[in-house]
Amino acid sequence: MNRYSLPKRCFAEALGTAWLVLMGVGTAVISGTVPWVGVTGVAIAFGLSLLTAAYTFGSISGCHINPAVTIGFWVAKQFSLRDVLPYIGSQVLGGIWGTTILFLICMGKPGFTIADFGSNGVGIHSPGNYSWWACALAEFIVTCGFVLLILSVTSSPAFKQSAPIPIGLGLTLAHLILIPVTNASVNPVRSLATAIFTQDWALADLWIFIVFPILGGVLAGMVARWLQEPDI
Secondary structure, three states: OOOOOHHHHHHHHHHHHHHHHHHHHHHHHHHOOOOOOHHHHHHHHHHHHHHHHHHHHHHHHOOOOOHHHHHHHHHOOOOOHHHHHHHHHHHHHHHHHHHHHHHHHHOOOOOOOOOOOOOOOOHHHOOOOOOHHHHHHHHHHHHHHHHHHHHHHHHOOOOOOOOHHHHHHHHHHHHHHHHHHHOOOOOHHHHHHHHHHHOOHHHHHHHHHHHHHHHHHHHHHHHHHHHHOOOO
16 A cells, blocks of 8 residues: 555656656757757657656656556556546646746747647648658557556566666657657647647647557556466
8 A cells, every 4th residue: 555645646746747748848849959959869858857757756656647657557457546537637737837837938038939839740740741640550559668668667676676767768769769750749648738838730639649648558558467467
């Protein structure tokens, strides 16, 4: 049984999600066009954001900070159903906190336009002009692999203490392949939080970045549950 109350764990989830969105999306929006940052720098920023959040909040809430991860843990029977919605609600709130802070910072720059706010998109709004089904497939497969990684390292006594390191590296790797395709979601809350500000096309494409990462998390939970069940 978790020794921390649900309100305290939910607050930790909100803070962790806000940190991930602010630092990850913030790097993309503020520093992404800097020559020495680029795609690699943004990918590293997301990975470091998750790694540092995991070390800060992992012992309190588990630091899911992603509905696909929370649902994956539940499907794998490693998380209580009664806590799923409170966690997701807290993640949504934290994501909005993060983008609101980022928006206020960006408003201080002359010529800033909300059209460039790190939102996820398909077709003409995909950085590489990928079709919607290619974007959906990429988000589904990569999220599945990422959540499976989390479920594996956090359930292993040998890796549990150092789990934030491979998890942070996993998110970096996910962004390296997904940024040119979708601007990289892997996290429905990250997509929702930016789409609220961008609106228009970002809200129209949002369903893809909610449905397919969550389906990836569900599949990861099913695979992890099967793999981790003893054969004897």
